Structures are given as structure tokens and as C-alpha cells.
Amino acid sequence: MMNVITINKQDWARGLERAYDSYRLFGPVKQDEFHNFRELVKGELPDLKLLNTRLSAKSMVYPQSEKLFEFTLDENREDHHILKEIHKDYSSRAVIGIRPCDAKAFLLVKANFDTPEYKDPYWIQSYEATTLVGYACNTPCRTCFCTTAGCGPFSEQGLDMLLVDAADHYLLKIITQKGEKFLNAAGWSSTAESDAAIHKIETMKQAAEEKITAGISTDKLKDKKTTELFEAPFWEQVAFACINCGTCTYVCPTCWCFDIQDETFGRSGIRMRNWDSCMYPLFTLHGSGHNPRNIKIQRVRQRFMHKLKYYVDKYGNGIQCVGCGRCIRHCPVNIDIRKVCDLMNNFEA
């Protein structure tokens, strides 16, 4: 393991073609003006001419709307009102061209969906079926701050393989057994490269990291008093512009919250789960009618406190953010998590 191989670009396409026989393949595809992940059809290649996808890759494992059970309300049927699990396809799949930030995000999300106490069967089965073929960032965006968010443009965390575009050819680093398996399915020559190739990746990695100029400081978050941050006066100004839409949470690779819904049509029905957002008032509305986060400032504060304080304290593995910058790029009113993080990290009560 930890092999690096060279693939010329024609072989890359041929290998993916071969991999279709044993994997469902997903990759970035450009539609209109931006890229998003979707399942590729045989013969279709992932479009790797991109900075990053508009939506993160989280939906590859955790779809925005996922059907869990079906049921019938028809009392003439013996199985009426009984939830029956919907069969789902957990056959092997590979996500090609996922950026290192999105791959690292799966590890953060895993901390919630796969714990000794609670195991989310849908997320886990889906995740285990998935091989992540990462795509190193040679030209990170100006809004990327991954290097100060526990990640990086060539980070291997959460990845099974890392693809590096070395202009006229690719270098592919095999990181895990899943990666090894995918390599065999694709049939790329597995002769290990020399130290020179490994050195080349190292050089490109450094060059990419140096291009990242944006950063955050998170060193003091852990020692801050939760109650003091909670009461900090800056929330009023931070929250003012917020329109409380769900954009930041939906484009985020690490936001994991969902809502369970039953939907019926005639006498048949399904139970499904949909992404939810802490930006929405309904997210916290109690059955009694009481809403503990009834006003905007409380909801905005919740999102940042969760990512930058509660998560930090609960899991002890850093912030719940990988620095992909999507929320910065797509917030309709330009609320910038880097600024908020600095306000929190530097806050003195």
C-alpha cells in the first residue's frame, strides 16, 4: 500500500470504463454553469476541469431526500400500517474526483452517524460501499482555507486514492485496501513508481498549499467559555444580514441534520428523511408550539457555535468544518465563516 502509479490520460479513461463492470461510478459533471456530482453512465467520464462542485459530495452517501420505509394504509391488506424497509442499492460505488476537503468531511460526519452508541444503518452501509478517489487541488480557490481547518489541497484523510494531475499524465496514490481493490477493477498498471514521483507529489502539494492565502485561527476556541461565547455581543452584527435561508447548510459537506417525514399518496405511503437546516424556524419548533430558537440571531449563533464550539468540545478532533469555502462563496449576503471564527477565537468577555 501507499503506492504511487503513473497513468497516462488515455489509460485513465480506459480504466474507468473497465471499473464500470464492478462499480457504479459517480463524478463531477458540468450542467449549465457549475459542476455537481451525479452517477455517470457507461462511457461518460467525470469532468475534472473544475475548481470544486457547487454542492458538496455528501449526497453521494447521504442524499438530500432518502426513502427509508414504505407502508400501506389499506386495511384489507394483512400488512397494513407496517413499515417495510425499502430495498436500496448498496453495491460497490466509487466517487471519482472528490476534493480532499469533501473526503475529510465524511470523517467528521462519521463522528455523528457511526458511534459506539448509535449507528445509522443507511449512512454506514452507503459509506462502506463507497470508494473515494480524490482529486488533489493544484489551484485552490481564494475562499479555500482548508490548510487551517485540519485539511489541505492534497490531504489524504478519508480518501482511498488520491489522483494528482501532473499536466500530461496523472499520478495516482493508493491509500487504502478499498483503493487497491478499485485499482484492480480499473486494471491500471500497478507498478510502483520511483521515489521521483513521490517527490513530485510532495513538491506539488507544497506549491498548492502555498497558494492558500486565507486562513482561520481556532486555537483558543476550546478554552472559551461556552456561555460567554453564547452571550457575546457580536452575534447581533453577524446575524443582521442573514436571511435565514438554508444555503450554507445545504452546500456544506459537514452539515448532517435531517428530518423524518411520512408522506402518503392515496393509501400507500413512504417514510423518508430529508436534509434539514438549523437556519429554519421549523427545525426546533416543539409540538407544544414553543420554539427555543424562535428568532434569527439564535439560529445563526447555533450554526456557528455548533461548528466551532460544541463540536470542538464534544468530539475533540477540531472544528466541524473542512475549509471548503462553499458557504462563503454562495451565501446570498456574504456572511463569512472565517470572520465569525476569528470573532469567536479572539473574543474576550
Add this chain to the structure above:
Amino acid sequence: MLAYIAKIKEISRRLLQEGSVDMVIGFRKGTVPMMNEPCFVKTPQDVDTFVWDSNCGINLANYLADRKEKIGIVAKGCDSRNIVTHIIENKIKRDQLVIIGVPCKGMIDRRKIQALFETEIENVIEADDTITIKGRGFEKTLYKKEVLQDNCAVCIHRNPVIHDELVGDLVEEQKGVDRYEDIRKIESLSPEEKCRYFDNLLSACIRCYACRNACPLCYCPTCFVDESRPQWVGKSIDPIDTRTFHFLRAYHCAGRCTDCGSCERACPMGINVRMFTKKLEKDCLELFDWEAGMTLEQRPPLDTYRPDDPDDFIT
């Protein structure tokens, strides 16, 4: 632009100093190219935060509903029309406001501009009629009027319709603009083609509600899509539910929409959401000779009844 900024600061400082307002709502410089952030200022020292340029497309009237303070608000043509609508609909009182009018020549469309370049835009420098775009390995100067937001390109009310202060001379209104070319095109489609058109239009929707929440008209305490007892609309990205949301929202805006373009600007998926509201805006103009937010003296057509209201559409 620079003259506008100086004037916005000067007026805001004065208003705060003399205590005629508790806060001024305007824009501060954004952290990414072609974006600014709505903000408020409460002390004369802080007015230097304010900026103005062609990236102030968010409608600030959205920040007024139900506020109790005395407020100074920076308002371009469309914002001022939504302020009028807010006053008519009792969301804010006229005497709570000092309206700082900004004659506007249109806001630039950051997505349209980004689409012109292969790589990321790193810096945008604005002059009177042009913007210069810089990125890794390229630099290009464009005329602003070529890259305006779609709604700004066909705007015929650039000057504030209501204001207490003015940051510059009124600008010439655009004449001879064909506002509804796109809508007529959709109107001419067969029902099946229309259905396909709207399905395609909405296929990227992620139900984030940025369009609704950026809209000054959408101030309902609980939106119909957020009702849970009973729940009217499904929460998934099922196309029927998504369509229901967009169509109903548009109807709620009939006779009230000023085509400010905030909805479209806010959409993270680049959906032309104005295609819904604009049809209703066209109908209101044709049926009732009505443009929203132009006067405080008249009730909007959909909350008044006249015996001679057109009814040809009832069969």
C-alpha cells in the same frame, strides 16, 4: 460611486449625530469579489463601514419589516418601491424612516461575469461605466451595462420613488425598454412545452428558500411551506412539491413584486426565479395598469375591488 459613498457616510453621520435615527442600514464591503454585506451602523464613528458600488443588489427593504427603531435606510429605485409596499402593508411606518435615496444605474451579475472566465475571478475594480476583472493569468475590462443583472437591464425605475435625502443627481431612466420579451416567449408555448420549461427551470432547486428569504415581500410569520399543523407541502425535493412552493410564492407576490431581482441574485443554484414573478407583474400592468410600489396614495389591485375590474379571464 465614490461620490455616493462619501455622501452616504456624510448623511448617515449627520442623522446619527443629531439623533434623528437609531440606526442606518446600508452595505459594507464584502469578503469576496462582487459581493457586499448588508449591515447596520448605530454610531457616527462607525459610518465609515459603509460602501456603495455595483454589488449592492440585495434589497434592503427586506431588513425593515416589523422593526421598532427609527431607521435611516439606503435605498436604490427598487428598494424604495419595496419600502412603499412595506408602508402600505403596515410593516413599517413612514415616520420611522429616513430614506437615503440612491439613483442607480444597475447592479452587475456576478454569475454572468464568472461564466465568462475559465478560472476564478480574484479581483474586480470598478470605474464609472466599466469594471476590470482580474484573475490568475487574465485581466479584462467590461462595460457594466453588458453584464447587468437581468432585472437591472430592463429596469425603468432606477431613481428612488420616495426619499428624504439623495446621495447624487437623479439618473436618466431607461426609455423604450422591452421588459417582457422573455415572458412573451413563455406565454407562446403550448401547455406541454410550458410544463417542460418550468420543470427544467426548477430541476436544480434544493429547497433552501434563499429566493423567498431574500424577498422583502415574503415576511409571513410562518410561510405555508413551513406550516406543520397541518403540513401543506412535502419537504423533499420531489418536483411537485418544489413546483408548488415556487408557484404559490409567486402568486403571493402578485401586484407587489417590483422585480428587484433579489430572489434570482440569492439563488445558490442560479435558477431564474424571476420567470415566475415577472409573468404576474406583467399581468398586473396589463390588467390593472399597475406597477407596485410607485405611490403611497393607492391600494394595490389585489386588495381592492372595483366593479369595472377586468374579468375576461373568467370563463
